[in-house]
Amino acid sequence: MGDEPFQAAWREIFQTGIEDNLKFTDAEIYQLFFKHTPTDHITRVNRVFINFHGGDFVASP
Amino acid sequence: MLTVLPGQAKSVPTDYQSLVDNRFYMEKITEPLPLSGSVDLYLVRFLEHQTESATKTHLRSAVLAIENYMDFPLPVKEIIMLFSTNIDAGGINYGSHFTLDISEDGSLPQLIKGGIVHEITHFYLVMDTPWFAEGTANFLATQVGFELYNQEVAPRSNRSSCPNDVINITEIAAAYPGYYPRTNCPPVLLPQLRRENH
Numbered sequence: 001m002g003d004e005p006f007q008a009a010w011r012e013i014f015q016t017g018i019e020d021n022l023k024f025t026d027a028e029i030y031q032l033f034f035k036h037t038p039t040d041h042i043t044r045v046n047r048v049f050i051n052f053h054g055g056d057f058v059a060s061p
Numbered sequence: 062m063l064t065v066l067p068g069q070a071k072s073v074p075t076d077y078q079s080l081v082d083n084r085f086y087m088e089k090i091t092e093p094l095p096l097s098g099s100v101d102l103y104l105v106r107f108l109e110h111q112t113e114s115a116t117k118t119h120l121r122s123a124v125l126a127i128e129n130y131m132d133f134p135l136p137v138k139e140i141i142m143l144f145s146t147n148i149d150a151g152g153i154n155y156g157s158h159f160t161l162d163i164s165e166d167g168s169l170p171q172l173i174k175g176g177i178v179h180e181i182t183h184f185y186l187v188m189d190t191p192w193f194a195e196g197t198a199n200f201l202a203t204q205v206g207f208e209l210y211n212q213e214v215a216p217r218s219n220r221s222s223c224p225n226d227v228i229n230i231t232e233i234a235a236a237y238p239g240y241y242p243r244t245n246c247p248p249v250l251l252p253q254l255r256r257e258n259h
Binding site: 017026033049 | 186189193255
């Protein structure tokens with residue numbers, strides 16, 4: 001993702017979670033990272049999730 | 062210290078007894094942070110320790126660096142850090158306080174630098190699964206380590222839980238039957254996510 005998109009996703013995850021007292025699911029974490037991923041790197045970032053998390057969330061709602 | 066007693070009473074009875082008997086050393090710092098306002102920092106030990114001032118300096122720098130990276134206030138107004146010598150893990154965050162084990166580590170500065178940030182990160186509870194909690198804690202410890210000291214710190218869980226000779230979850234599952242990377246090998250996903258595109 002790169003430093004800036006990663007940090008933007010990181011901040012949104014924690015700020016939203018803390019302020020709204022949320023507990024995210026794996027799919028929601030995935031979606032938040034993808035929200036900040038540059039369009040032309042979606043496939044590569046999804047590959048990282050498949051490799052190191054074991055979940056393919058592309059088809060998830 | 063009354064808030065510390067419940068966690069220590071159950072896990073480390075000797076520490077609990079020392080707290081009850083008022084046999085401990087404690088430093089308190091009130092640190093003004095840009096976003097969080099005043100945050101009280103407590104260092105509690107059961108033995109005198111020569112590196113007290115270095116730990117305190119690091120703790121003050123660490124909370125500022127954490128707040129800056131998060132870009133919003135710390136979720137707690139006080140941080141109680143208790144150095145124990147008899148806990149199973151390298152460090153444990155109990156919600157009311159956290160402990161760090163100094164009984165085994167031969168490189169105290171590394172443990173302090175990595176362990177403190179790791180445990181403070183656990184106060185930011187936004188997901189219950191271990192892979193995310195431990196992964197984010199290790200990630201932020203590494204990030205702050207580079208920011209403050211321009212060196213990599215290696216939290217204990219990062220060194221001991223994750224096999225180093227495999228690079229993805231398929232290989233991990235094949236090489237280590239029964240090993241569940243999402244819970245036991247948490248740190249790899251987040252650094253890989255950030256590196257992608259470099």
